[in-house]
Structures are given as structure tokens and as C-alpha cells.
Amino acid sequence: MKYVLGVDLGTSAVKILLVNEHGDVVNEVSKDYPVIQKRSGYSEQEPDVWVEKTVDGLSEVVRSFQGNPEDIEGISFSGQMHGLVLLDNDLYPLRNAILWNDTRTSKECEQIYNVVGEDQLLKLTKNPALEGFTLPKILWVKNNEPNLFANAKTFVLPKDYVRLKLTGKLHMEHSDAAGTLLFDIANKEWSNEMCDLFGLRDQFCPPLVKSHEVVGSLLPDIADEIGLTSNTKIIAGGADNACGAIGSGVLEEGKTLASIGTSGVILSYESSHEKDFKGLVHYFNHGVENAYYTMGVTLAAGDSLSWFKDVFAPDEDYDDLLEGIDDVPPGANGLLFTPYLVGERTPHVDANIRASFVGMDRSHKRDDFVRAVLEGITFSLNESVEIFRKQGKKIETVISIGGGAKNDAWLQLQADVFNAKVVKLKNEQGPGMGAAMLAAYGCNWFDSLRACGEEFLRVDKEFNPNISNVRKYKELFEIYQDIYQNTKELQHRLVKFRN
Numbered sequence: 001m002k003y004v005l006g007v008d009l010g011t012s013a014v015k016i017l018l019v020n021e022h023g024d025v026v027n028e029v030s031k032d033y034p035v036i037q038k039r040s041g042y043s044e045q046e047p048d049v050w051v052e053k054t055v056d057g058l059s060e061v062v063r064s065f066q067g068n069p070e071d072i073e074g075i076s077f078s079g080q081m082h083g084l085v086l087l088d089n090d091l092y093p094l095r096n097a098i099l100w101n102d103t104r105t106s107k108e109c110e111q112i113y114n115v116v117g118e119d120q121l122l123k124l125t126k127n128p129a130l131e132g133f134t135l136p137k138i139l140w141v142k143n144n145e146p147n148l149f150a151n152a153k154t155f156v157l158p159k160d161y162v163r164l165k166l167t168g169k170l171h172m173e174h175s176d177a178a179g180t181l182l183f184d185i186a187n188k189e190w191s192n193e194m195c196d197l198f199g200l201r202d203q204f205c206p207p208l209v210k211s212h213e214v215v216g217s218l219l220p221d222i223a224d225e226i227g228l229t230s231n232t233k234i235i236a237g238g239a240d241n242a243c244g245a246i247g248s249g250v251l252e253e254g255k256t257l258a259s260i261g262t263s264g265v266i267l268s269y270e271s272s273h274e275k276d277f278k279g280l281v282h283y284f285n286h287g288v289e290n291a292y293y294t295m296g297v298t299l300a301a302g303d304s305l306s307w308f309k310d311v312f313a314p315d316e317d318y319d320d321l322l323e324g325i326d327d328v329p330p331g332a333n334g335l336l337f338t339p340y341l342v343g344e345r346t347p348h349v350d351a352n353i354r355a356s357f358v359g360m361d362r363s364h365k366r367d368d369f370v371r372a373v374l375e376g377i378t379f380s381l382n383e384s385v386e387i388f389r390k391q392g393k394k395i396e397t398v399i400s401i402g403g404g405a406k407n408d409a410w411l412q413l414q415a416d417v418f419n420a421k422v423v424k425l426k427n428e429q430g431p432g433m434g435a436a437m438l439a440a441y442g443c444n445w446f447d448s449l450r451a452c453g454e455e456f457l458r459v460d461k462e463f464n465p466n467i468s469n470v471r472k473y474k475e476l477f478e479i480y481q482d483i484y485q486n487t488k489e490l491q492h493r494l495v496k497f498r499n
């Protein structure tokens with residue numbers, strides 16, 4: 001039997017799956033790490049902590065594997081997107097990575113619009129200037145830490161940094177490059193025009209590869225530490241949302257994915273780069289060659305629940321925290337929550353908005369709050385579902401992945417809010433499975449990722465919308481949607497009081 005390893009470098013943890021040639025997960029491990037938040041709107045991590053945890057995790061998985069490690073043929077990677085890792089001449093990080101949910105870069109987004117113009121930016125990159133994307137972060141360092149920036153030779157994204165340290169080879173692959181605002185997604189090359197406009201030298205952008213490409217092998221000392229040899233192939237990998245889509249079989253038009261990790265994503269497969277969503281949703285290259293996807297993003301989806309747990313139930317696990325939510329009716333007895341803990345992206349591009357509980361009553365118990373948090377996260381994702389439906393997409397089935405797919409009551413709630421069948425796969429860790437599938441395809445086990453999906457992916461459970469709840473949620477969603485406009489001004493006036 002042959003095996004591959006899928007490494008998903010998430011925001012909360014690195015999750016590693018050892019998968020056999022039938023797609024069975026035979027071993028898995030998760031190693032978490034903190035997000036460093038120095039100020040409101042800031043979000044950073046230490047790149048070398050990712051490497052240390054990934055090597056530890058790989059070593060644990062391989063050393064507890066009962067079979068022959070020589071049978072582990074390939075490793076591939078999925079990674080949190082957009083995070084800036086600036087590297088010096090020797091390819092060491094110059095500072096902490098600035099993550100996708102860091103929104104300090106509003107001025108730099110304005111700078112981008114002033115230099116390129118909104119229409120031209122959409123033409124060149126298919127995307128608007130959002131605080132979370134990489135170019136605004138590069139400009140922030142250039143504007144605010146010029147001495148440090150003077151020593152920057154190149155940059156990579158989170159999983160590319162880990163792969164660089166494991167192999168000694170510098171690359172970025174298309175699906176993640178798409179989220180930098182420096183990439184021409186139609187021609188799959190760096191946009192010279194964007195680089196020139198922002199004074200980024202030749203060589204600042206790293207060499208590009210395809211997601212399923214074999215890019216090297218493990219450095220000898222790392223291979224020793226993990227318990228593998230340099231025969232194990234290293235395959236480039238993909239952005240976590242591209243890998244999430246691969247790992248849940250979103251490999252053809254008409255398929256929709258809901259991912260609830262730290263962020264929340266509603267993603268739709270696109271066979272062409274020529275559609276015009278006017279920047280309302282992100283438009284990126286898939287990990288499947290010559291394919292694309294569009295998606296709407298909630299910045300703090302699972303992160304809202306994890307914040308609530310950290311503050312109000314630090315000693316409980318998620319299952320305990322969510323135990324009572326089925327006893328609370330839709331609408332949490334008149335309590336609504338908006339998940340804007342770190343600002344928002346879709347549909348409100350607003351770095352200064354913050355979350356609210358609306359309708360708190362003397363009678364509310366903790367379970368009402370927990371249900372309201374889950375409903376608020378799901379309403380926020382439904383805003384993206386609605387954008388897609390308004391664009392003419394039919395959304396009748398949604399495949400749900402990520403930490404948020406671990407709880408059946410939340411999956412039913414998703415079906416009721418989205419008014420669509422929600423499918424849970426046997427392995428809800430979509431991005432890790434997607435990375436394993438890229439490794440299997442890169443090792444030539446299959447002719448296509450679709451053929452790999454047919455062998456690897458299995459449905460576990462399906463959740464059908466409950467018509468009475470669908471009606472209630474339709475009404476509640478309208479009230480939820482009004483909260484943004486009604487709290488926006490108040491929240492903006494509070495900015496100067498934040499830390």
C-alpha cells in the first residue's frame with residue numbers, strides 16, 4: 001500500500017493527514033499555535049513556529065505509522081492565504097508574518113486605488129483592493145518600516161515558507177499567488193504592470209509553479225528528523241480554499257462549498273476567468289489546472305465561536321459548549337449576533353466595523369448566546385450565498401467542511417439558513433484532504449484530480465432544510481442584514497477607543 005501526507009497550515013493549527021491509496025485517513029495529528037494580536041486590527045504569526053510545528057507533526061505521524069515509511073510517496077501543502085512573509089537575501093524572515101485577517105492596511109488599499117484605478121485593478125487582477133490581500137501588506141511595510149523593507153529580497157505566503165524550509169527551494173504556486181493582487185490570473189504569471197506601478201523589483205516575486213508540480217525533496221536533516229528519506233516527493237500544494245474545494249470534490253461547475261475554519265467561505269467552482277462579478281466576490285485560480293473559483297469571505301467565522309469560548313468557557317471543549325443549542329429555538333429567543341470581530345470582507349468591505357449582540361434580554365441564558373453566535377456566523381455566510389444566487393447561480397446543495405462541520409446541529413442550522421441540502425463528507429478536513437489529493441495526483445496515482453476524488457471522497461451525512469425553520473430564518477436574516485447599516489456609524493465612532 002502507498003501513502004501520501006496532506007499538510008494543512010491553518011490559522012489556528014497545522015493539521016496533518018496520512019492517507020492511503022484508497023483515500024482512507026490512517027493517521028492524523030494537529031498542532032496548534034497562537035495568533036499574535038498586538039493592537040486592534042493587527043494579526044501576526046511567527047513563520048518559524050509554523051515550520052517547527054509542521055516538522056513536529058510530520059515526525060509524530062510518521063513515527064507512529066505501523067507500515068514502512070518508504071511507502072510514503074509524497075507530501076503536499078494547503079495554507080492560509082495572503083499572509084506576507086518577507087524574506088532577506090538568505091531567505092530568512094525579516095519580521096512576523098502579517099496574516100489574512102490583519103486589517104491595518106486601509107490606507108494602502110486607498111493608495112492602490114489611487115495608483116491603479118478601480119477598473120484597471122479589476123482588469124489586471126480580477127479582484128478589488130482588500131486589507132487582507134498581500135500587496136497592501138507589502139506596501140504597509142514599505143511605508144511604515146522602510147529600513148526593514150530595504151533588506152527584503154522576496155516574499156512568500158505561509159505554506160510556501162514552510163515548504164521552502166523543508167526543501168531549500170523557493171516557489172509560489174498559482175492558486176495562492178492569485179490572492180496577492182500582483183498576479184495576472186488569466187495568464188498565470190506575475191503582473192509586470194502591477195509590480196512596476198508599485199516599484200517592486202524584478203526577482204521580488206518568487207518563481208511560479210503549478211499546484212500539482214513536484215518541486216523537490218526533503219533536506220537531509222529534515223528528512224532524518226521526520227523519519228522519511230529524500231525519496232519522498234514534495235508537491236507544491238494550494239491555497240487552503242483551493243485545497244478545501246479539491247478535498248470536497250468541488251471540481252466542476254454547479255458545486256458549492258461552505259468552509260468554516262477561522263474564516264468562513266462560500267465558494268463556487270468556475271471553469272472560466274472571464275465572468276464579471278464586479279469585485280463583489282474574490283476570483284482566484286483553482287488548484288485544478290485551468291480552473292478558477294469565486295468566493296465570499298467572512299473574516300471571523302469559526303473565530304467568533306473560538307473567541308466566545310476563550311472569553312466565556314475557556315475550560316470547556318466545543319462539544320460541551322454547543323451541547324444545549326438544539327434546545328434553543330431559531331432566533332435564540334430574540335438575540336442576534338453579527339460576527340464582525342475583526343472587521344468584515346463580504347459583503348461589507350469595512351475594516352472598522354465590529355461585532356454586536358442585538359436584543360439581549362434579562363431572560364437570556366448562555367445557550368441563547370451560543371446559538372446566536374452560530375446563527376450570526378451562518379447569516380454572514382448566507383450573504384455570500386445570496387450574492388451568488390443573485391448572479392444566477394443555483395445553490396441547492398452545499399458541501400460543508402472545516403471545524404464548523406464537526407457539529408450536526410450546526411450543519412442542520414446551515415441547511416435551514418442556506419435553504420439548501422448540506423452535505424458532510426467522511427473527512428470534514430477538506431484542505432488537508434485536498435493537499436493529500438494534490439500529492440496523490442502529483443505522484444501520478446491518478447489521471448486527474450477528479451479521478452482521485454472519485455476514489456478518495458465519501459459522503460458521511462446529509463442535512464435537508466426544515467421548511468418551518470427556513471421561513472423563520474428568512475425573516476430573521478432580513479433583521480440581521482439591517483444591523484450593519486444601523487451599527488456602522490456607532491462602531492466607527494468607537495475606533496479611537498480601541499487598543
Ligand SMILES: Nc1ncnc2c1ncn2[C@@H]1O[C@H](COP(=O)(O)OP(=O)(O)O)[C@@H](O)[C@H]1O
Nearest residue numbers: 010011012013261262302305306318402403406
Ligand atoms: N467540535 C466542534 N464543533 C463546532 N465547531 C468547532 C468544533 N471544533 C472546532 N470548531 C470550530 O472550528 C474552528 C477551527 O476550524 P479549522 O478548520 O481547524 O480552522 P483553521 O483552518 O483556520 O485553523 C474553530 O475556531 C471553531 O470555531
Ligand SMILES: O=C(CO)[C@@H](O)[C@H](O)COP(=O)(O)O
Nearest residue numbers: 010011080081100261262263
Ligand atoms: O483570507 C482568506 C481567504 O481569502 C481565508 O480563508 C484564509 O485563507 C484563512 O483560512 P482559514 O484559516 O480560515 O482556513
